[in-house]
Amino acid sequence: MFGFGYHSFLNDHIKKNKCKRLLEIGVYDGENAKNMIEAAKESFPPKEIEYYGFDYFEDERLYWKVYKKLEETGCxxxxxxxDSKVTLPQHVEELPIMDLIFIDGGKSYETAKSDWENCRKLMGKHTVVFVHNYEFPGVKRMVDEIPRxxxxxxxxxxxxxYATARIRKKL
Ligand SMILES: C[S@@+](CC[C@H](N)C(=O)[O-])C[C@H]1O[C@@H](n2cnc3c(N)ncnc32)[C@H](O)[C@@H]1O
Structure with missing residues (x-):
């Protein structure tokens, strides 16, 4: 499906920049997670790769399907x-600085803003945050407000x- 499950810009970035700590908001069926991990495996053994995924996972069967898919990667x-508006602030302090963050969960301004405000705490000098679906009005407003x-x-x-924002810290 267009725009789901596989994003060449993420996989290219992971390979080129040797990323091994990955965070995704909006896991859906875990296909993109698996593909990002496969890209990281070109540079690292599976046990050195970390993936953190946030999603409603309202369907327990989908949750376990994703769990099994990730277990099979060995990472x-x-x-x-x-809700990432709740779970991300709850856990952000215990998470490490990430190499790559993919924000692809809720597309409302409120959710996109909350996701960004929390994710930016996990950015180091080298971290790149990708925000999917810049064309959504709420996402666009959030991205446009980021201080340049x-x-x-x-x-x-x-x-x-789809159009995507790519964000890094100014050094
Ligand atoms: C576009 S899909 C993610 C697709 C996946 N990143 C990919 O590339 O294939 C959006 C996902 O975000 C989740 N989502 C939407 N709003 C959310 C929220 N507020 N908290 C947690 N998950 C949310 C949905 O459950 C859905 O699985």
């Missing part, structure tokens, strides 16, 4: 079940995907 992973004196914000338009 270390944690899944957080519930603190962050470098670029909008990328992959031919095989």
């Amino acid at each position: 270390r992973f944690k899944l957080f079940q519930g 004196e603190e962050y470098i914000v670029e909008i990328i338009h992959p031919s095989d995907d």
Whole structure:
């Protein structure tokens, strides 16, 4: 499905920059998680790769399907079940600085803003945050509000995907 499960811009970034700590908001069926982990496996043994996923996971069967899919990759992973507006602030302090963060959960301004405000606490000098679906009004408003004196914000338009914001800290 267009824009789901596989994002070449993420996999290219992971391979090129040797990313091994990955966080995704909006896991859905775990297909993109698996593909990102496979990309990281080009540079690291599975046990050195960490994946953190946040989703409602309202369907228990889907949760276990994703769990099994991630277990099969051999990487270390944690899944957080519930509204990311609640679960992310609850857990952010215990999470490490990430190499790559993919924000692809709720598309309302309120959710996108909350996800970004929490994720930015997990950014180091090298971290890149990708925010999917810049075309959604709530997502666009959140991205447009990010202070440009603190962050470098670029909008990328992959031919095989939706518009995405790519954000890193200004050094
Ligand atoms: C577009 S799908 C994610 C697709 C996946 N990242 C991929 O690339 O294939 C959006 C997911 O976000 C989840 N989601 C939406 N709002 C959320 C929220 N407030 N908290 C947690 N998960 C949320 C939905 O349950 C859904 O699985």
